[in-house]
Amino acid sequence: MSPAIAHATGPARDRIRYDRATAGLDAPLAVVDLHAFDANAADLVRRAHGKPVRVATKSVRCRALLERVLRQDGFAGLMSHTLAESLWLARSGFEDVLLAYPSADRAGFAELTADPKLARAVTVTIDDPAQLALIDSARTGREVVRVCLELDTSLRLLGGRVRIGALRSPVHDPARLAQLARAVNRRPGFRVVGLMAYEAHIAGVADALPRRPLRSTAVRLVQSAARRELAARRAAAVRAVREVAELEFVNGGGTGSVQHTAAEAAVTEVAAGSGLYQPRLFDNYRSYQGRPAALFALPVVRRPGLGMVTVLGGGYPASGTPGADRLPVPCFPAGLRLARQEGAGEVQTPLLGTVADDLLIGDRVWFRHAKAGELCERFAALHLVEGERLAGTVPTYRGEGQTFL
Template sequence: MTLALLAQPATAESQTWSDPAAHWRAMTAAVADVSGPVAALSVPALRYNALDMLVRAGGVPIRVASKSVRVREVIDATLALPGYRGILAFTLPEALWLAETHDDVVLGYPTADRAALTRLAGDEAAAARVTLMVDDIAQLDLVDAVVPPARRATIRLAIDADASWRAPGLGHIGVYRSPVHEPGEVANLARLIADRPGFRLVGLMMYEAQIAGQGDATGSGDAVIRWMQRRSGHELLERRGAIVEAVERIAPLEFVNGGGTGSLELTASDRSVTEITAGSGLLAGHLFDGYRAFHPAPAAAFALEVVRKPAADIATVLGGGWIASGPPLASRQPAPVWPQGLTTMPREGSGEVQTPLRGEAARGLRVGDRVWFRHAKSGELSERVAEFQLVDGDRRVGAVKTYRGEGKVFL
């Protein structure tokens, strides 16, 4: 049984996550014979998330963000579903690897990897399949310095334009990515690219992180966040349309990419966008629990084993310090989800080699029992394990290797 199951309809019996007790007990039973720590992937939950994202995208194709998955078989199975198209990679070596079996790989971030650029420039097939991301003419200078235009294949390029909101009186709201923000700035970069031999401008990307990556139902400042997202969304709708119009006067665009898991509905409503990138919603890290518009199923989780009991109401598991990237906040820690009611210790948190968990549920835990956690962000869990066990209900139905399990460490 493989991830081709994503194409099969889900049954009510397989959607156990609506009943946490039933879901986590079934997950525990499914991997009972696998030594820990163990990462598991619920195939019905993954299928539910993949199809729900298609509904939310309203017919706009979804490009899979590989960094939010980092499991080739999951990426392949998702792309086999009608409505998914292409990959957004996170490093050029990864993009070249994926381009061996996929013909549409866009690099989501600029690169300075000289060895990988040399490989790309010397491989006509890869150069036709991989699109580099740029936001500064200096990035083109670097490519030319590695391999001059006369000695390489034509390099496909996309411009990453800043999608943050420059709010009156508040300033920059969003992430710091591209230096080109206004239509004129983006158009000027597009002209410089069009005038450079050895390059071809084919795409545009704008990622509205302040909308896609910011939950609006977290219980803290939600009203302010919703106000910001409404205002930012209106501003972006107008500015992105103007940017696309300006760039297409210079070069015809194959794609205009926007959004993320948290903004599928909004980004799909923008007629200037031809595709949306999403990936986090597939595995559904716990950061995506704080959104009003959608409620993903907990597809990915990991279980750690209790190895000591320092007190009656404390159970200590081996490992646990699988912290997600971002600001060093409690929200970036793995969340213990089963048994319910366990919390990390304020002065220890998730530890490198051990994590003490306190709560009434700890009284019933014994050495050798398992505690289930959900990672804060989706793809980063894949960097901690070699494989995911595939689970359907209370059955283990296979396993899939992560990038790391395939011997690949990209970033």
């Protein structure tokens, strides 16, 4: 370890490491800190209490890092976000790919139903018999399609007039899910093999918001009630479906709820992905503390005035309801902030703060993205950092010419 790093602490040490590791590269660039990535992976396994963790690919979007995490004990299988991605991953050698969202990709279904290797590797998710009809309309072969049923996880109050949770599956009642399983069984060429239930309102909502104690308390109370209700209903759904079909897996959870979901006896595996990169939307959870592993650097290209610099690029907002929490934030050097009137711009981003006066043209400012894998849609490569050295460079999905959504 160099003397400069040995005497630095926290963010200052990380800034030195990343600057040194990528000194021979031009910014803009993105890095993944492998020590932080591996530590986050180990924490997910620890919180899963012995149940396998299925990796959510949309939160990683890099084949090399998917392979890296699957080599670690405690991880098994992928959870994909499009059928085209699922088929690409299966053709690349991944043998257990759960497509977690319904698809209308007829060309993809034509390929899936005609290829034994793809049909064995890929499981598709449905929540409506009409989705089965669409698959059949595209069918070009006789391969059996592996099917996962999705249960709505939302918490419904006041007789259903209040709904807390993501607008995903329409199937809320265990009996209706069993009816859907029967509909699959009646249709030749399909087989129910799994059940999934993603509790986004628990796994993806922070419960320890800075300077907002009342809201944090309210979130925790609602999440506690939602966990209790869902645990009972999910168990009932599993029992009901198992009377109709033999389930290979019951999937649930997400980065923010791994330990709670894994504690349910009815669940056989948990899903997680964001916790590997630890984007800033996952900073404020009482239940765990991840290490930021994915960052990007932008070069200083202007100095408009005192306390100001402008960096190239930066307009990388995250999906979801628009707001300040969806914007990337500068983290190194500490003390910089986005200009309120401009925010993060497509071509340039002005930054304010007295520390800006210490930055020169060509210096780097390091940022964190609000969400996980979406960062990879902006960069063709991820530079892998170990300590203060560059350990390698790997392509993102985009770098391999793949843009699935």
